Structure formats: C-alpha cells, structure tokens
Amino acid sequence: MAEEEGSAQREAELRELREVLAVTNTAWDETEHTVHSDYDTFFTWDYEKGARPKLDKLYEKAKRAQWNAQTDLPWETEVDQEAVVVANAEASGGFLVNVDPAGTPVASWGDKEWLRFGIESQNWTLSQFLHGEQGALVCTAKIVESVPWIDAKYYAATQVMDEARHVEVFSKYLDEKLSGHYPINAHLRALLDDIIADNRWDITYLGMQIMVEGLALAAFGFMQQMTTEPLLKQLLRYVMADEARHVAFGVLSLQELYGQLSTAELRERQEFAYEAAVRMRDRFLQQEVWERMGVDPKAVAPILLQTPERKVFQAMLFSKIVPNCKKLGLLDAADGWLRHRFEELGVIQFEDWADTGEEYESLQAQPAGQAS
Ligand SMILES: [Fe+2]
Numbered sequence: 001m002a003e004e005e006g007s008a009q010r011e012a013e014l015r016e017l018r019e020v021l022a023v024t025n026t027a028w029d030e031t032e033h034t035v036h037s038d039y040d041t042f043f044t045w046d047y048e049k050g051a052r053p054k055l056d057k058l059y060e061k062a063k064r065a066q067w068n069a070q071t072d073l074p075w076e077t078e079v080d081q082e083a084v085v086v087a088n089a090e091a092s093g094g095f096l097v098n099v100d101p102a103g104t105p106v107a108s109w110g111d112k113e114w115l116r117f118g119i120e121s122q123n124w125t126l127s128q129f130l131h132g133e134q135g136a137l138v139c140t141a142k143i144v145e146s147v148p149w150i151d152a153k154y155y156a157a158t159q160v161m162d163e164a165r166h167v168e169v170f171s172k173y174l175d176e177k178l179s180g181h182y183p184i185n186a187h188l189r190a191l192l193d194d195i196i197a198d199n200r201w202d203i204t205y206l207g208m209q210i211m212v213e214g215l216a217l218a219a220f221g222f223m224q225q226m227t228t229e230p231l232l233k234q235l236l237r238y239v240m241a242d243e244a245r246h247v248a249f250g251v252l253s254l255q256e257l258y259g260q261l262s263t264a265e266l267r268e269r270q271e272f273a274y275e276a277a278v279r280m281r282d283r284f285l286q287q288e289v290w291e292r293m294g295v296d297p298k299a300v301a302p303i304l305l306q307t308p309e310r311k312v313f314q315a316m317l318f319s320k321i322v323p324n325c326k327k328l329g330l331l332d333a334a335d336g337w338l339r340h341r342f343e344e345l346g347v348i349q350f351e352d353w354a355d356t357g358e359e360y361e362s363l364q365a366q367p368a369g370q371a372s
C-alpha cells in the first residue's frame with residue numbers, strides 16, 4: 001500500500017515536472033518585450049530628508065559604495081570556460097552523480113556531451129542573472145515614481161544606478177568571457193511581468209526587493225563561494241554588496257507600510273509572495289539548455305526527480321526570503337497562512353536566520369579605492 005502511494009506520488013511529481021519543463025522560451029532572436037502597467041506616479045512636496053532615518057542612512061551608504069563596472073574589475077583576466085566548468089564539476093563529484101539516466105535521451109551521453117551541457121548551463125545561468133538584473137532596473141525606476149516618501153525616492157534612485165551597473169557587468173562577462181547568450185527563461189519572464197504589471201507600489205517592492213532579489217542574493221552567494229574563476233568571484237562580491245542593500249531597502253520600507261495594513265490586505269500580499277516562491281523554487285529548470293542540446297526538456301523529468309540535492313539547493317535559495325517575510329509580519333498574519341505554505345514548501349526552517357534589514361552591513365564589500 002505504502003509502495004503504491006509512493007509510486008502514485010512519483011507519478012504526480014513527474015507530471016508536474018513535465019508541465020513545468022514544457023514551457024520554454026525559444027524566441028532566440030527576440031529583442032523587445034513590453035508590459036502594460038497602469039499605476040499612479042506619486043509626487044511629494046514633503047522634502048524633509050531623513051524623516052525615515054533608516055532609509056536615509058541606507059541612501060548615504062549607497063552613495064559612498066558606488067563602483068565603476070568598467071574600471072574596478074580585472075577585465076583583463078583570461079577565462080578558460082571549459083576549464084572552469086570541468087573544475088566546478090570535479091568539485092561536486094562529476095556531472096551526473098548518483099543518477100541513473102536509463103531510458104532518457106541523456107543515457108548515451110559521454111564526457112563530451114556533459115562538458116557542453118556544463119558550458120551551456122553556465123551561459124544560461126548568467127543570462128538569467130542578466131535578465132533578472134534588467135527586471136530590477138525597471139522595477140526600481142518604477143519605485144522612484146510610485147513610492148510616496150522622499151527618502152525612499154532618493155534611495156531607489158541609487159538603486160537604479162546599481163542595477164544599470166549590474167546589467168552592464170553581466171552583459172560584459174557573457175560577451176567577453178563566456179560563449180553565448182540565452183533568452184529569458186519563460187517562467188522568469190512570467191514572474192517579472194506579473195511584478196511589473198501590478199499597480200500597487202508595495203507589490204513592486206515585495207516581488208522584486210523581497211522575493212527576486214532575496215533569491216538572487218542567495219544564488220549569487222552560492223556561485224561566489226563555488227567558483228574558482230577570480231573575475232567572476234570578484235564581480236559577484238561587488239554585486240552582492242549592492243544586492244544586500246537592495247533587499248534591506250525592501251524590508252525597511254515595507255515594514256512601515258505592512259504595520260498599517262488590514263488582515264485582508266496582508267493576506268493578498270501573502271498570496272503574492274507564495275505564488276512567487278513556488279515559481280522560483282520549482283520552475284527555473286534550464287529548460288532552454290535542454291532544448292539547445294537537442295533534447296526534449298520533458299524527457300529529462302525522471303532525472304531531475306532523482307537528484308535529491310536539487311531540492312536541498314532549491315530550499316537554500318529561501319534562506320533570505322523567509323526571515324525577511326517574517327520581519328515584515330507576513331509569515332504570521334492572517335492566522336499564519338504564509339507560515340503554513342512555507343512549511344509545505346519545506347523552507348520554514350530559515351525563519352530565524354538573519355534578516356537582511358539587519359544583516360546588510362556585514363555584506364558590504366569595499367569597492368576598490370574607496371573609503372567606508
Ligand atoms: Fe542587481
């Protein structure tokens with residue numbers, strides 16, 4: 001009986017995975033994408049700087065922490081992408097560890113195919129970082145317009161500059177050091193579209209600053225620790241120092257607003273956060289890489305199901321999101337609705353990890369040649 005249940009559950013998981021894998025973006029040559037948004041632009045005549053001291057402090061810090069993407073990074077570094085990919089694979093024990101590929105299209109793959117997969121996979125990941133950074137650029141520009149407080153407009157303006165620089169560095173790294181671009185992943189695009197289309201100003205923050213940037217901060221952290229490539233390591237260190245401030249900006253701004261919302265309004269925010277969490281945890285599966293390798297992404301579902309470390313890794317990406325949602329009061333509002341959902345997703349264990357409203361100062365790297 002237990003066995004039957006186990007195999008029914010496996011079948012259900014496989015079905016779900018195949019549905020996610022079936023949605024891909026093959027618009028390789030597309031260069032434009034528009035999203036409609038109908039929101040209020042907010043002028044304030046209250047120019048009192050520092051009325052919100054924490055935001056003011058963050059703004060002053062952001063001004064001092066600016067760096068130059070062209071001159072502060074060692075772009076002269078030679079990058080041998082193949083060697084980097086091989087080193088990464090060796091560090092984690094090989095390309096396909098403890099997985100039986102029998103019955104799938106990759107069963108016949110040898111070292112050559114796995115090496116190419118590793119290279120494409122790196123191109124895909126950095127491409128998604130690039131597109132996500134543009135999402136942040138656009139969202140922060142929108143926050144400058146829509147947020148009601150002058151201290152938040154000032155801070156958001158520094159973040160617009162930060163995000164422009166992030167787009168610039170990932171684009172340059174892809175062009176000069178890697179071997180190809182990918183279009184935005186279909187699921188990531190859908191998430192960014194929903195965030196930018198919403199007309200409530202706090203949803204731009206919640207979607208971008210708390211959810212997407214919280215995930216990005218964790219993902220950059222993994223890559224920064226793992227990679228042995230010195231240019232990428234340093235690039236990520238600089239980007240992470242900025243990102244920690246960005247997440248803190250979200251926490252510090254929403255804390256004030258969410259303290260004033262009704263239970264019904266908070267519940268709407270919980271649902272938005274939950275939907276974003278599900279998408280980010282389960283759906284960014286390198287669909288476009290499989291396609292480029294000539295493999296139907298749906299056909300690799302059994303392999304993905306066999307990799308237990310995938311789930312651990314996916315959960316780890318929530319190490320910033322969960323404590324930040326807690327700090328905002330989103331976990332326990334509306335009878336703990338979001339707490340229960342995060343329990344189901346298997347990520348609630350991070351609730352007491354450091355929240356970024358407190359932690360960001362320790363993540364501030366010191367850009368070259370600048371005083372603190
Ligand atoms: Fe960024």
Ligand SMILES: [Fe+2]
Nearest residue numbers: 136213243246
């Ligand atoms: Fe950011």
